[in-house]
Amino acid sequence: MTKHAAVIVAAGRGTRAGGALPKQWQSLGNTRVIDHAVAIFRPLVDEIVVVHHPDDRAQAQQVENVKLVAGGATRAASVRAGLEALEAQDIETVLIHDAARALVPAEVITGVLEALRSHRAAAPALMITDALWLGTAQNNGKTGDHIVAGTRDRSGLFRAQTPQGFHFAAILAAHRAYEAETHGEAADDVAVARAAGIEVLITEGSEENFKITHPADFARAEALLRERAQQDKKTQENTQMEIRLGNGYDVHRFGEGDHVWLCGIKVPHTRSLQGHSDADVGMHALTDAIYGALARGDIGQHFPPSEARWKGAESHIFLRHAIGLAREMGYELMNCDVTLVCERPKVGPHSQEMRAALAAIMNVDVDKVSVKATTSERLGFTGREEGIASLATAALIKQA
Numbered sequence: 001m002t003k004h005a006a007v008i009v010a011a012g013r014g015t016r017a018g019g020a021l022p023k024q025w026q027s028l029g030n031t032r033v034i035d036h037a038v039a040i041f042r043p044l045v046d047e048i049v050v051v052h053h054p055d056d057r058a059q060a061q062q063v064e065n066v067k068l069v070a071g072g073a074t075r076a077a078s079v080r081a082g083l084e085a086l087e088a089q090d091i092e093t094v095l096i097h098d099a100a101r102a103l104v105p106a107e108v109i110t111g112v113l114e115a116l117r118s119h120r121a122a123a124p125a126l127m128i129t130d131a132l133w134l135g136t137a138q139n140n141g142k143t144g145d146h147i148v149a150g151t152r153d154r155s156g157l158f159r160a161q162t163p164q165g166f167h168f169a170a171i172l173a174a175h176r177a178y179e180a181e182t183h184g185e186a187a188d189d190v191a192v193a194r195a196a197g198i199e200v201l202i203t204e205g206s207e208e209n210f211k212i213t214h215p216a217d218f219a220r221a222e223a224l225l226r227e228r229a230q231q232d233k234k235t236q237e238n239t240q241m242e243i244r245l246g247n248g249y250d251v252h253r254f255g256e257g258d259h260v261w262l263c264g265i266k267v268p269h270t271r272s273l274q275g276h277s278d279a280d281v282g283m284h285a286l287t288d289a290i291y292g293a294l295a296r297g298d299i300g301q302h303f304p305p306s307e308a309r310w311k312g313a314e315s316h317i318f319l320r321h322a323i324g325l326a327r328e329m330g331y332e333l334m335n336c337d338v339t340l341v342c343e344r345p346k347v348g349p350h351s352q353e354m355r356a357a358l359a360a361i362m363n364v365d366v367d368k369v370s371v372k373a374t375t376s377e378r379l380g381f382t383g384r385e386e387g388i389a390s391l392a393t394a395a396l397i398k399q400a
């Protein structure tokens with residue numbers, strides 16, 4: 001079985017960050033910097049080693065279910081200690097990470113793991129997009145004391161991040177073989193790997209994977225946590241919403257008359273639709289679609305044709321009832337779509353007015369309402385102009 005391990009180095013003193021404790025033990029959100037770093041690796045690897053300073057044993061012991069190892073005087077020495085502690089185990093790949101990059105996005109880690117399937121080493125980075133200057137210090141070498149003495153070519157340059165991933169045996173051997181006297185103090189594990197001739201693939205880094213280095217980085221990390229919490233809340237709200245769909249179908253036959261009511265609009269015609277109510281076939285189909293979405297019966301159940309009081313009733317009464325019931329149950333109309341099937345009258349010239357009428361009855365934006373028409377190619381009862389049929393679909397949404 002492939003065994004992935006993570007070595008999280010946390011043995012530095014965090015002198016640049018300041019604070020009463022080294023930065024990895026300081027608070028970030030409602031926990032500590034180190035706890036964020038460990039939590040993100042937990043589901044992605046089989047084993048986690050936290051390398052701490054010998055003086056920080058008490059702080060490190062508060063991290064549960066990790067192997068604790070005392071680190072060294074340099075980052076490289078701390079990494080080496082972490083790797084040595086894993087030697088006896090059957091580890092295939094190892095991810096070496098700075099505790100100070102506490103908010104590394106999971107995709108950055110999985111990007112490295114994915115790359116390790118085909119490469120012996122991989123590490124995330126961001127391409128340099130700013131111009132590069134050479135500054136010469138005038139006084140004490142702080143930012144405000146430099147004068148630009150030249151520019152440097154930025155092409156092909158990257159900002160290195162962690163986790164840096166390796167086949168375990170290869171990076172352990174590389175660390176053991178690395179001679180700081182010959183190669184200089186290694187900036188990171190990629191430098192160690194390269195000194196051993198290991199090719200390293202660059203994977204996608206992230207601006208969110210910054211290293212907490214200076215005091216201001218804490219404020220940046222807190223802001224990122226707040227942003228993520230808001231995003232999580234939104235995602236949760238979206239996953240909690242409930243969407244329901246319903247369809248409706250209705251038919252009314254033609255009889256004597258000089259107009260038809262369609263979707264709330266009186267359309268002049270050579271005949272009229274017959275029915276117990278005003279026979280607005282489109283509005284009936286839509287009303288039934290809403291009842292259907294709610295699983296609350298149909299128009300006939302709420303307004304029985306056997307009851308005289310509904311004789312000649314205007315159909316907006318039915319539609320208002322259906323949308324009112326939806327709201328009582330906590331739903332809003334997401335959108336609806338009504339299709340009228342007839343040869344005549346022509347619906348196109350009236351469809352915008354019909355949309356507006358339905359939208360007004362339901363008290364929704366007109367963009368949520370569609371009214372369209374089709375003929376049945378002179379086939380069937382609609383083709384013979386014996387009546388008009390209508391189909392409707394309604395989508396309702398409830399936010400939890």
Ligand SMILES: Nc1ccn([C@@H]2O[C@H](COP(=O)(O)OP(=O)(O)OP(=O)(O)O)[C@@H](O)[C@H]2O)c(=O)n1
Binds near residue numbers: 014078100
């Ligand atoms: N002897 C060391 C030095 C550094 N690190 C770790 O390497 C990471 C990157 O180092 P850096 O950000 O430079 O941390 P510090 O060395 O703690 O910071 P500073 O240089 O400001 O003291 C950190 O997670 C740090 O804890 C380590 O494990 N052992």
Ligand SMILES: C[C@](O)(CO)[C@H](O)COP(=O)(O)O
Binds near residue numbers: 162188189
């Ligand atoms: C390994 C590293 O995170 C790559 O960017 C970085 O070099 C470690 O931090 P340091 O400040 O250089 O010790």
